Amino acid sequence: MPMRKFAMVAESLAWEPNIIIRDHEPVTREDLLRVHTPEYVDAVQTGDPRELAESQKFPWSEQLYPSVLLTNGGVLAAARTALEKRVSGALASGFHHAGPVHGEGFCTFNGLVVALEKLRSEGLIRTAAVLDMDLHYGNGTAMLAEARRWMFALSIYGNDYWDNKAWMDVTERKHPMGMQHASHALPARCHGTEMLSILHESLPLLIGHGKPDILLYQAGADPLKDDPYSPLELTAFDLAERDRAVFEFAKKHDIPIAWVLAGGYTEDTSKVVEVHTNTARVCRDTYCPVA
Numbered sequence: 001m002p003m004r005k006f007a008m009v010a011e012s013l014a015w016e017p018n019i020i021i022r023d024h025e026p027v028t029r030e031d032l033l034r035v036h037t038p039e040y041v042d043a044v045q046t047g048d049p050r051e052l053a054e055s056q057k058f059p060w061s062e063q064l065y066p067s068v069l070l071t072n073g074g075v076l077a078a079a080r081t082a083l084e085k086r087v088s089g090a091l092a093s094g095f096h097h098a099g100p101v102h103g104e105g106f107c108t109f110n111g112l113v114v115a116l117e118k119l120r121s122e123g124l125i126r127t128a129a130v131l132d133m134d135l136h137y138g139n140g141t142a143m144l145a146e147a148r149r150w151m152f153a154l155s156i157y158g159n160d161y162w163d164n165k166a167w168m169d170v171t172e173r174k175h176p177m178g179m180q181h182a183s184h185a186l187p188a189r190c191h192g193t194e195m196l197s198i199l200h201e202s203l204p205l206l207i208g209h210g211k212p213d214i215l216l217y218q219a220g221a222d223p224l225k226d227d228p229y230s231p232l233e234l235t236a237f238d239l240a241e242r243d244r245a246v247f248e249f250a251k252k253h254d255i256p257i258a259w260v261l262a263g264g265y266t267e268d269t270s271k272v273v274e275v276h277t278n279t280a281r282v283c284r285d286t287y288c289p290v291a
Contacts, residue, residue, distance in 0.1 A: 002269050002272075004269065005264060005269050005272050005273055005276070006091055006092065006261070008269065008270075008273045009091055009261065009273055009276045009277055009280075010091055012273060012277045013277055013280050016280070016281065016284070017284075017290045018284050018288045018289075018290055019280060019281075019284055021091070022077070022081075024070075024073050024074050024076075024077035025073050025077070026066070026069035026070040026072070026073040027069050027072045027073045027076055027111075027114055027115075027118070028069075029041060029045075031072075031076070031114055031117070031118050032069075032072075032109055032114060034114070034117035034118070034121065035100060035109070035110055035113050035114050035117055035144065036098075036100055036101070036109055036110075037100055037101050039052070039101070040052060040055075040100075040101055040102055040103075041109075044060075044064060044065050044068070044103075044108055044109075045065045047060040047061075047062075052102060055102040055103045055104065055164070056097075056098065056102075056103025056104060056105065056106055056107055056108045057103075057104075057105065057106050057164070058103075058106060058108065064108070068095075068108040068109055071092040071093070071095075071111065072092075072095070072109055072111035072114050072115070074090040074091065074092035074111075074260075075090050075092060075094060075095075075111035075112060075114070075115045075216075075258070075260055076111070076114065076115040076118055076119075077090065078090035078115075078258040078259070078260065079115040079116070079119060079214060079216060079258045080115075080119065080124075081258070082214060082256040082257055082258035083119070083124055083125070083213075083214060083256050086251075086254075086256050086257075086287065087247070087250075087256070087257050087258070087283060087286075087287045088257075088258045088259075089258060089259040089260065089261075089279070089280060089283060090258065090259070090260045090261070091261060091276075092111070092260060092261060093107075093111070093218075093260055093261055093262050093263075094110075094111050094112040094130075094132075094141075094216065094218045094260040094262060095107035095108060095109060095110050095111045095112070095140075096110065096112060096132055096134060096136075096138035096139075096140055096141045096155075096218055096262070097110075097136070097138070097139055097140045097161060097164075098110040098140045099139075099140045099143050099144065100143070100144065104139070104140060104161075104164045105136065105161060105164060105166070107140060110140050110141060110144060111260070112130050112141055112216050112218070112260070113130075113141060113144045113145075113148075113151075115216070115258075116128045116130075116151060116214070116216070119214070120150070124213075125213035125214050126150060126213055127150050127151065127209070127210065127212045127213050128150065128151045128152075128212050128213060128214050128215070128216065129151065129152045129153070129154070129206045129207075129212040129214075129215045129216070129255075130145070130151065130152070130153040130154070130215070130216045130217075130218070131154050131156075131203075131206060131215060131216070131217045131218065131246060132153065132154065132155040132156070132157070132218040132220075132262075133156050133157075133199075133217070133218060133219060133220050133223070133242060133246075134155075134157065134218050134220030134222060134223075134262040134263045135157060135158050135159050135220050135222035135223045135227065135229060135230055135232075135263050136157055136158075136159045136160070136161040136166055136220075136222070136229075136263070137155050137157040137159065137160050137161045137162070137175065137183060137185075138153065138155040138157070138161075138218065139161050139162050141153045141155070141181075142155060142175070142178075142181040142183070145178075145180040145181045146178055146179075146180050146181060148180065149179075149180065151180060151212075152180055152181065152182075152205070152206065152208070152209055152212070153180065153181040153182075154181070154182050154183070154184075154202060154205050154206055155175075155181070155182075155183040155184075156183070156184045156186065156198060156199060156202060157170070157183065157184075157185060157186065158170065158185070158186040158188075158190065158223055158230060158231055158232045159229060159230075159231070160185070166229065168188075168229065168231050170185035170186070170187070170188070182202070182205050184198055184202050186198065186223070186232055188231040188232070189231065189232070189233050190232045190233060190234065191233050191234070191238070192233075192234055192235065192237070192238030192241065195223075195232070195234060195238060195242065196238075196241060196242065196245060199242060199245055199246075200245060203245070203246075203249045206249075206255075207253060207255075211253060211254075211255060212255060213256070214255070214256045214257070214258065215250055215255045215256070215257045215258075216257075216258055216259075216260070217246055217250075217257055217258070217259040217260070218259075218260055218262045219243060219246075219259045219260065219261060219262060219276075219279045220262040220263040220264070221239070221261070221262070221263050221264030221272045221275035221276055222262070222263030222264050222265060223239060223263075224236065224239060224264070224266065224271065224272075224275055226266045226268070226271050227263075227264065227265055227266050228265055228266070228267075229265060236271070236274050236275055236278060239275050239278065239279075240275075240278040240279075240281075240282050243259075243278065243279045243282040243283065244282045244286065246259075247282060247283050247286040247287070248286060251286060251287065259279060259283065261276050261279075264276070
């Protein structure tokens with residue numbers, strides 16, 4: 001994933017009407033420890049042991065720890081703003097592969113659950129849901145949800161992910177439903193109509209335990225048919241319609257929603273930026289349309 005995409009998205013949205021871009025603070029070590037073990041947090045901070053510090057596949061450096069504190073802080077800031085304004089987004093990822101004791105898939109700390117645990121510690125929420133529509137199955141979030149009776153995670157994905165490896169063929173590997181997590185694999189060559197049908201069928205699962213106090217939405221760009229890892233036939237228009245369905249669902253049920261960016265590996269970075277900026281624009285058009 002080209003790191004410049006985040007700046008490109010911000011630059012594309014900077015002058016959009018009814019969209020405000022704000023800075024945010026990093027999360028703290030205490031915030032991380034509600035989700036991750038001290039041994040893992042220490043390893044990422046110090047680089048020792050190196051195998052654990054690099055378990056997410058990033059080469060370790062002294063810049064890694066402060067960087068991931070800041071990117072995870074973006075998820076927390078978006079979630080906090082959503083509780084106040086009903087909707088917000090983070091121009092950073094949710095890091096959905098990270099589990100409690102190590103990282104996976106270029107995800108160091110699970111910003112989605114870190115943010116939710118922080119809000120719970122402050123008494124701002126009691127329950128939460130996560131909708132993950134990255135191309136890859138959100139294994140870390142599902143694992144963390146399983147141990148938290150107050151949250152529910154739904155992953156709608158086109159590539160499997162487990163044991164720090166991705167599998168493009170999802171016909172053989174299926175994940176069991178749990179009390180706190182569910183998943184639905186999109187079949188290879190899935191088109192927009194089929195994807196939206198699966199999404200609309202699955203969305204009620206997010207309120208199956210009652211309306212959550214907040215919904216975090218992982219809006220992946222990598223389901224795009226141009227993505228080198230995607231076996232799907234989804235266009236930028238299809239992904240914008242996906243976003244529209246999610247935001248309309250949250251608005252209809254009066255659930256505060258915060259979205260985050262995820263995935264996107266096309267050689268032409270502008271295609272990834274298009275998908276991400278579409279998410280922001282569809283969000284704006286759903287909640288605060290331009291007159």
